[in-house]
Amino acid sequence: MSNFVLDTNVIVSSLLFSHSIPRKALDKALDTGKILISQEIILELTQVLNRNKLNKYLLKEERLKFLADFLKDVKTVTIYQKTDACRDKKDNKFLDVAICGQAKYIITGDQDLLVLNPFSGIYIINPKQFLFEES
Numbered sequence: 001m002s003n004f005v006l007d008t009n010v011i012v013s014s015l016l017f018s019h020s021i022p023r024k025a026l027d028k029a030l031d032t033g034k035i036l037i038s039q040e041i042i043l044e045l046t047q048v049l050n051r052n053k054l055n056k057y058l059l060k061e062e063r064l065k066f067l068a069d070f071l072k073d074v075k076t077v078t079i080y081q082k083t084d085a086c087r088d089k090k091d092n093k094f095l096d097v098a099i100c101g102q103a104k105y106i107i108t109g110d111q112d113l114l115v116l117n118p119f120s121g122i123y124i125i126n127p128k129q130f131l132f133e134e135s
Contacts, residue, residue, distance in 0.1 A: 002033035003075075005098045007091070007108040008044050010127055015049075015066045016057045025107055025127035035074040036101035040093045042071065077101035085119065088112035098122045105130060 006014075006026060013022035029035050037045075048054075049063040058066075083095045091112050098106050099120060106113060106124045117124035125133070 002104040003101050004029040004033055004035050005037075005094050005101070005103045005106045006035055007094055007106070007110055007113065008041065008048055009109060010107055011045060011070070012048055012054075015063065016054070021127045021131065022109075025130045028131060029105075029107065030073055033104075036077045036097050036103055037071075037074045038077055038079055038093060038097045038100075040079070041097065042076070044093075075101070085116060086112055087115075095119060095122075105133070 006029065010022045010025060013020055014026040015023075017023060026035075046067065049067055050060065054060075054063060077097050077100050079096045079100050081096065081099055083092055083099065085095060086092045088110070091110060094106055094108065094113060095116075097103065099122070103122055106119075106122060107127055107130045108114060108124065109126050113124050114126065123133075
């Protein structure tokens with residue numbers, strides 16, 4: 001069983017577009033292993049899901065229900081080691097979770113993370129690549 005880290009955009013896209021590649025990647029991660037998250041990622045995800053501009057896709061109540069259900073299926077990791085490897089400092093939190101939670105993959109569409117692949121033995125790939133990976 002593998003551990004996975006999904007960046008915020010992959011998680012939000014999986015909610016907004018139920019038949020999308022990000023949604024299929026999230027489902028595969030849940031089916032084949034454990035999704036890891038940190039308090040910092042939960043805070044960012046909560047802030048993004050509360051944005052009014054998402055109202056055209058889903059009601060706020062639906063987004064917050066998704067978040068509550070999602071958090072039941074993931075494992076919160078304590079961050080005991082921080083890295084400063086990403087050129088976009090806001091994305092270091094995904095590396096921190098992956099390292100501290102011994103993740104096999106970070107699944108992201110963010111070029112600031114993708115250019116680091118592989119990082120400390122962790123594969124950093126986009127959702128489409130993940131769908132074709134043997135986990």
